[in-house]
Amino acid sequence: MSHFIDVILPLPLQKRFTYAIDEGEASFLQPGMRVAVPFGKSKVYTAIVAKIHQTPPQVYEAKPINQILDKQPLVTTQQLAFWSWIASYYMCAEGDVLKAALPGAFLLESESVVQLIKSANIEEADLKDEEYLVIEALQRQSSIKIQEVMKILDKKSVLPILNALVEKDLVVLNQEIYEQYKPKKVAFIKLNPDFDNEATMHQLLDELEKAPKQKEALLSYFTLKAKQPKPIKIKDLSEKSGVATAIIKSLVKKEILIEYQEKTDRLSYGGEASEKGIKLSELQQQAFSEIKEGLKELEVCLFHGITSSGKTEVYIKLIEEVINSGKQALYVLPEIALTTQLIQRLRNYFGDKVLVYHSKYSINERVEVYRHILEDSEKARIIVGARSSIFLPFANLGLVVVDEEHETSFKQFDPAPRYHARDAAIVLANLFKAKTILGSATPSLESYFNAEHHKYALVNLNRRYGDVLEPEIEIVDLKTKYKKKEMKGHFSDRMLQEIKETLKLGEQVILFQNRRGFSPVLECNTCGHSPQCPNCDVSLTYHSHNNQLRCHYCGYHIAMQRKCMACDSPEITTKGFGTEQIETELKSIFPEYKTARMDQDTTRGKYAYEKLITAFEQQEIDILIGTQMLTKGLDFRKINLVGIMNADNLLNFPDFRAHERSFQLMLQVAGRAGRTKKRGKVLIQSYNPHHQIVQQVSIGDYAGMYKDQLEERYNYKYPPFYRLIRLTLKCRDYSKTNDAADWIAIAMKNVFKEYVLGPEFPPVARIRNEYYKNILLKIPQQQSLGKTKLAISRIMESFRAISAFRSVKVVINVDPV
Known part of the structure; x- marks a missing residue:
């Protein structure tokens, strides 16, 4: 009876591939293990076993696998x-999900290597010229890659020559798979047991x-040993005794001390849990009980x-209950900036039961976190991470907390899978029969709509902790200020007066x-020309710190121009302003x-966020200027004033979510003010002070918005009444992009009638x-x-079969934000 496995390859393939295995392999393999498999003519990939069965593939002959890489399943x-849910819901390949889900160190790719067999008996007379050249090269170096053999012989098809050498038992062709992960080792010392009495x-x-x-070094060793039962590092002993490491090494040479190495965790947390128990206020306690009540009926x-x-x-209290019942908790945040502040708080409560996972971590650190969670170790009770943490191998998840659930950064834009971490987290929790909590001060319309229609439980907490007053919000009319000449740069006199008073205190x-x-646009006063990016349809942004004009889309940059590039006039001015210009003015x-x-x-x-946040917390910085990174749930005690420099460029954005998003951004940034006893102040500068959204922000009217x-x-x-799927076509050829978009739009309109919008060029085309x-459905x-997705897939299959459109890439984005 022949045996086969279906594997997921780390490639954007629409289906799984089948490989042949023998009986022994079939009894050993389990779904989730890694195997090295040949793919194409000479490539070897790491694939994940998805299914073991006995049905041979219909269209091709199944190749045997190369080797099994795991003793236990990694997935x-x-x-x-x-x-499989993500691939089908977000219309992408399982291979795309695999690449997003596993740390790169697990997905080894091959480089074919030729090695000389050491015991080989080489008869030069029996070798052809080309074979001799290969053997000669191998005698000089232990192994050569196939690509190098091609260079030595100056021909593409070297496999027959190498096969001949393999048959003569002179060389081996092995696929060398490189392990990228090396555990970090640390040198410790202990006393030789001979001197123990x-x-x-x-x-x-x-x-x-x-x-x-x-x-001196030895006496310090005894003092340290008496204080702490933990193993002692050479570095620590050197610091404690004030003696150079060379002297400690000489004690090792005399065999008085013994040096040994241990694998250590890059992620260990030395501190103890310092805070015991949380005192919830009456309102928090009420919210806590309501959440537990609501989760009895709904997920x-x-x-x-x-x-x-x-x-x-409240989250910490809920997490505590889940951990005490022996389960894991996942805490997802939209920004890495937030994780730094939160981790400190969680570690104060839970000590070293907290693990962190996000994209600024090195490959080695990610592998360690992954292994801890897979083994369900004591360190992996609480996992804090940005959106990619939903892909970790949880053993028994009990609770998922998605904080700031309205954030657009939960949505992955590129590459595929273009998933939304909030929605995916709910599905993940359902797989484990776990509960999900979505938290926000300004929930997304979709989530609030679900709560109103009893899909979700809804709990409100509408008083600030410790009865701190909400900040006072004032709107400054820029039109009038400019008319009355009461502006200094981009600051109204009102804003400057408030900044002065706050800083004085x-x-x-x-x-x-x-x-x-520094400023988005450079413009010539004579002819109106502004420098454009040659690769994108946008004007270049001026950055003053390095005196450059840069494109924020592709990174193209040129030196700042002294005169207009079109008419040579020296009269050029900057229009608009960015964070850098505000910093210069301040x-x-x-x-x-x-x-x-x-x-x-x-x-x-990797540590840039932490440094900035710490410096601000320790009051080394008086004024912090920032983009939307600032709006997320950061908690600073000493902020009394928040200024929004220009509310209008948020509101006038060509997107149906622009108003909801600007309301959220402004209210969130306003929420950073006055978080202690004193009432904070928020100033919003706008040319349109009577705009409905600006007014709603000023009274914090979420319900009205x-x-x-x-x-x-x-x-x-x-949305939330209609679902959206957006198809984006990209191609270097303008008319091909147009023709392809028209073809797809017509095909879709035949099926979906008036529900297809476009094709239309986006603002940056x-x-x-x-x-x-873009085409919007x-x-x-x-x-x-x-059925809708099935119809789109069919249209896409027909589209891919048209050779004229080969060069057109189509990106499908389900639930775009």
């Missing part, structure tokens, strides 16, 4: 089920009289708590501007205070020399989502 059955100890110390530093609870109402404490200021760079207005900025340009490194926006969405057929075109509530 759990729940993960496989979850991957008192008599030998005294004798030893007498002998060391002539070597005072070695004696998901929406926790609508205003900014600074103390949602985190020794308190901090946050200024929000959702554009990075430094000239308040030179004696420290200003800093938080945007993508200043937070590139929800009602208005819902009505508009109903009238214009948008060319990026990196590729033209973009609206799906009414009563229409089956599965």
